Amino acid sequence: MNGTAKPMTGSDPILEIRDVDKAFGGVQALDRIGFALEKASITGLIGPNGAGKTTLFNVITGIFAPDAGDIRFAGQSIENLEVHQRVSLGIARTFQNVELFESMTAMENILVGLYTRTRAGMIQSMLRLPRTRQEEARARDQAMELLKFVGLQDYASRKSGDLPFGWQRMLEVARAMAAQPHLLLLDEPAAGLNMSETGHLGELIKEIRKQGITILLVEHDMSLTMSISDQIVVLDQGRKIAEGTPRAVQEDEAVMAAYLGKKANPTND
Amino acid sequence: MDDKYLPAIYTGFALGIAFLGWRIDNAYYLQLLIFIGLNTLLALSLNMLMGYAGQISLGHAAFYGIGAYVTAILSTTYQVPPLLALPAAVGAAMLIAWIVGMPTLRLSGYYLGMGTLGFGMIVHIVLREWSSVTGGASGFVGIPPLTVGPVEFASNKSYFFLVWAVVLAVIFLCRRIIDSRVGRALCAIHDGEKAAAAVGVNTRRLKLQVFVLSAGIAALAGFLYAHLVFFISPGSFGFMASIKIVTMVVIGGMASIWGALFGASLLTLLPEWLHAFSEFEMVVYGLILMVVMIFMPRGLTRGLMDIYERYRKTHDRQ
Amino acid sequence: MQELLQYLFSGMTNGAVYAVIALGFSMLYSSTDLINFAHGEFVMLGALCMVSLTAGAGLALVPAFFVTVAAVAAAGMLFERLAIRPVRHPQPIVLIIITVGASIFLRGTGMLIWGKDAHSMPPFLDIAPIDIAGARLLAQSVWILVIVTALAAGLHLFYKKTLTGKAMTACAVNKKGAWIVGIPFKWMVLLAFGMSTGLGAVAGASIAPITMSSYDMGTILGLKGFCGAMLGGLGSLWGAILGGFLLGILEAMGVGFVSSGFKDATAFLLLLLVLYVRPQGILGTAEVKRF
Numbered sequence: 078m079n080g081t082a083k084p085m086t087g088s089d090p091i092l093e094i095r096d097v098d099k100a101f102g103g104v105q106a107l108d109r110i111g112f113a114l115e116k117a118s119i120t121g122l123i124g125p126n127g128a129g130k131t132t133l134f135n136v137i138t139g140i141f142a143p144d145a146g147d148i149r150f151a152g153q154s155i156e157n158l159e160v161h162q163r164v165s166l167g168i169a170r171t172f173q174n175v176e177l178f179e180s181m182t183a184m185e186n187i188l189v190g191l192y193t194r195t196r197a198g199m200i201q202s203m204l205r206l207p208r209t210r211q212e213e214a215r216a217r218d219q220a221m222e223l224l225k226f227v228g229l230q231d232y233a234s235r236k237s238g239d240l241p242f243g244w245q246r247m248l249e250v251a252r253a254m255a256a257q258p259h260l261l262l263l264d265e266p267a268a269g270l271n272m273s274e275t276g277h278l279g280e281l282i283k284e285i286r287k288q289g290i291t292i293l294l295v296e297h298d299m300s301l302t303m304s305i306s307d308q309i310v311v312l313d314q315g316r317k318i319a320e321g322t323p324r325a326v327q328e329d330e331a332v333m334a335a336y337l338g339k340k341a342n343p344t345n346d
Numbered sequence: 347m348d349d350k351y352l353p354a355i356y357t358g359f360a361l362g363i364a365f366l367g368w369r370i371d372n373a374y375y376l377q378l379l380i381f382i383g384l385n386t387l388l389a390l391s392l393n394m395l396m397g398y399a400g401q402i403s404l405g406h407a408a409f410y411g412i413g414a415y416v417t418a419i420l421s422t423t424y425q426v427p428p429l430l431a432l433p434a435a436v437g438a439a440m441l442i443a444w445i446v447g448m449p450t451l452r453l454s455g456y457y458l459g460m461g462t463l464g465f466g467m468i469v470h471i472v473l474r475e476w477s478s479v480t481g482g483a484s485g486f487v488g489i490p491p492l493t494v495g496p497v498e499f500a501s502n503k504s505y506f507f508l509v510w511a512v513v514l515a516v517i518f519l520c521r522r523i524i525d526s527r528v529g530r531a532l533c534a535i536h537d538g539e540k541a542a543a544a545v546g547v548n549t550r551r552l553k554l555q556v557f558v559l560s561a562g563i564a565a566l567a568g569f570l571y572a573h574l575v576f577f578i579s580p581g582s583f584g585f586m587a588s589i590k591i592v593t594m595v596v597i598g599g600m601a602s603i604w605g606a607l608f609g610a611s612l613l614t615l616l617p618e619w620l621h622a623f624s625e626f627e628m629v630v631y632g633l634i635l636m637v638v639m640i641f642m643p644r645g646l647t648r649g650l651m652d653i654y655e656r657y658r659k660t661h662d663r664q
Numbered sequence: 665m666q667e668l669l670q671y672l673f674s675g676m677t678n679g680a681v682y683a684v685i686a687l688g689f690s691m692l693y694s695s696t697d698l699i700n701f702a703h704g705e706f707v708m709l710g711a712l713c714m715v716s717l718t719a720g721a722g723l724a725l726v727p728a729f730f731v732t733v734a735a736v737a738a739a740g741m742l743f744e745r746l747a748i749r750p751v752r753h754p755q756p757i758v759l760i761i762i763t764v765g766a767s768i769f770l771r772g773t774g775m776l777i778w779g780k781d782a783h784s785m786p787p788f789l790d791i792a793p794i795d796i797a798g799a800r801l802l803a804q805s806v807w808i809l810v811i812v813t814a815l816a817a818g819l820h821l822f823y824k825k826t827l828t829g830k831a832m833t834a835c836a837v838n839k840k841g842a843w844i845v846g847i848p849f850k851w852m853v854l855l856a857f858g859m860s861t862g863l864g865a866v867a868g869a870s871i872a873p874i875t876m877s878s879y880d881m882g883t884i885l886g887l888k889g890f891c892g893a894m895l896g897g898l899g900s901l902w903g904a905i906l907g908g909f910l911l912g913i914l915e916a917m918g919v920g921f922v923s924s925g926f927k928d929a930t931a932f933l934l935l936l937l938v939l940y941v942r943p944q945g946i947l948g949t950a951e952v953k954r955f
Contacts, residue, residue, distance in 0.1 A: 164546030193546035202526030475925035632769025
């Protein structure tokens with residue numbers, strides 16, 4: 078419910094994925110995927126289209142159950158936890174096609190993001206006791222802080238569906254942050270952003286890392302990914318084909334072959 | 347709606363209702379206003395489920411009927427004082443909603459609509475066939491009037507004030523839920539259930555909770571109905587009754603408390619106005635439904651507001 | 665034994681009717697992803713038209729049958745053109761209300777034209793009921809069975825062998841893709857509605873001789889036909905046939921062995937069962953919207 082994650086020791090990887098398989102019909106979307114994420118690191122997950130990146134996100138967040146394999150978060154297996162329970166535990170995500178609550182304002186979107194960190198239920202809301210009112214006020218303050226963090230404080234009452242696309246992406250990140258996650262999964266956050274917005278995004282992600290949050294980033298924008306990631310995992314057709322520092326991955330032949338590029342360094346699309 | 351003015355609007359509304367109740371003595375008008383009140387309760391109940399949480403229910407009259415029949419049976423056959431039958435009536439509906447809701451709310455779209463439809467039909471058939479308990483198709487007679495202590499709500503005026511007091515209380519409580527953490531989560535489920543789950547909303551449990559809540563409010567309306575008319579029959583709680591409630595919400599405007607009120611008023615008064623057409627009644631009713639939904643799918647209140655907005659914009663340019 | 669057989673026969677007769685109605689639902693859904701709540705009213709129109717043309721206008725059976733089906737199909741296409749196509753944001757709830765509104769409208773129209781009385785007409789062939797092992801099978805029942813089989817076969821061939829049929833399936837599977845390859849989407853939907861309501865008319869015309877037709881007969885028939893379609897698998901043609909028959913037989917058994925009052929409940933209980941346990945129905949493979 079409104080639980081918090083188990084306290085972690087410094088050396089545990091925050092996320093461990095072991096031998097995860099996932100097939101849809103005849104297609105093996107994930108094939109024995111395994112890697113680990115260190116706390117407060119940024120990991121870039123790259124690979125050609127159809128490599129299985131979003132599927133992996135969906136498996137980590139609980140939308141799909143893996144056919145085989147193990148996922149451990151902060152040392153405990155999260156196999157039997159539902160999507161919303163994993164959020165309480167500390168895993169948050171954004172979506173490839175921004176999935177904001179379009180009829181609600183920016184502020185309201187973030188307030189929903191705070192759902193796992195607040196507790197007023199139906200009956201408490203009807204009674205509106207002082208404790209509930211205080212929680213609501215605190216939540217609004219926190220939401221405002223998050224809006225400031227992404228630079229949208231002046232648009233708190235704007236309907237989120239009316240915001241320009243780049244800002245919607247920022248809002249979605251802020252909403253994910255509202256859940257106070259230990260692990261943040263970002264699914265192509267730079268897609269559709271221009272150069273300066275992408276730069277701003279990169280800074281934002283680094284700020285998030287400074288707060289001790291671990292980030293797993295799916296991105297096609299190579300300059301962004303390579304510049305901010307501590308490590309890179311490369312998927313191709315459901316399999317992990319490379320893992321390592323950005324430099325090592327850039328020079329890996331299997332990676333180059335997967336991208337069909339003859340150039341030495343994979344470039345921006 | 348500007349939130350600042352909301353308390354003033356509600357107070358004004360309450361005073362307006364009180365004024366009407368004080369000044370109107372005509373039995374026909376009072377009854378009409380009472381029925382608008384009951385229908386408003388029904389529309390509000392479904393609005394919470396459909397308008398805010400976005401879950402289609404085509405069998406909602408079943409809860410209306412359960413509320414009416416439970417109190418009818420308890421207060422007549424078993425001589426239970428109506429006031430004690432109230433929690434039983436509301437509780438029974440909520441319990442049934444909980445049981446039925448669990449498997450049904452896993453569905454969505456058309457399938458959810460059909461599931462709720464099937465449920466509604468089954469309840470209707472049970473009410474109609476279980477004659478030994480419910481009186482069967484010919485209905486249930488002899489329901490006693492509602493007494494609260496020394497006060498007996500048997501006159502039109504007293505019932506008018508009772509029903510509208512309940513309506514205002516329910517509006518007040520619903521408003522509170524909507525403007526809270528739960529209300530926002532419901533809207534989130536409506537806007538994107540996948541995303542709502544992804545931010546930690548327990549969508550299954552919340553949908554079930556709002557389903558149970560809306561069943562309870564509908565049963566409350568049923569309770570009030572039974573002690574108003576003293577005779578109930580299954581015909582009032584069938585498929586058409588469920589559709590009527592859906593129509594009130596949809597035409598009035600979903601996710602809008604005023605929309606529920608407006609839709610309830612319109613659909614209570616419409617059959618009265620259509621009596622003049624008598625044999626054209628169904629044709630006109632059906633036409634209105636189709637036309638409004640085709641051109642104003644967000645309901646009349648929003649549709650009219652949109653038209654007003656567009657009119658204002660074109661005139662601003664000049 | 666004789667009792668069981670009798671239930672089976674009456675069940676099969678009703679089942680055949682439900683099957684044709686279910687065919688209309690499934691066929692429309694597989695072509696357009698739409699569920700027409702007013703379908704039952706087109707059945708009613710078929711029945712009453714048939715009665716009027718044969719009794720009132722004195723038309724012979726065969727021409728009356730075809731005129732009825734054509735007229736109702738035309739009405740169905742008019743309905744699509746006027747009430748479905750103009751909808752800009754076709755969400756389920758909007759379409760449900762529109763088709764429900766249409767259902768009420770058509771019922772009102774039926775009442776205006778044919779009044780509140782029930783009408784009957786003689787069976788297609790004036791043959792005495794057939795006696796099988798002590799149970800009686802009405803000749804009209806055999807007719808209905810023949811018609812159902814012919815329809816099923818016909819539709820199967822249409823979808824599998826004709827270009828139009830394949831085009832229609834394409835539209836349902838992928839609207840944009842169909843449009844890109846030049847399939848006239850709007851015509852396909854129109855045709856689908858015409859075919860679906862035409863099927864409804866066939867059902868109505870077939871049962872007019874064995875039932876009392878009135879303006880309000882459509883609603884419950886439509887709902888039951890829908891239950892049959894869901895049971896067999898919405899969108900699957902053979903599923904509709906199977907579901908319709910299964911519903912008819914189970915209903916008859918229910919009446920025989922339980923009670924007649926709860927007859928109507930059979931359909932809805934089965935519907936709920938299907939939705940909870942296997943939403944795609946017995947033969948369906950369609951992706952079901954379950955969260």
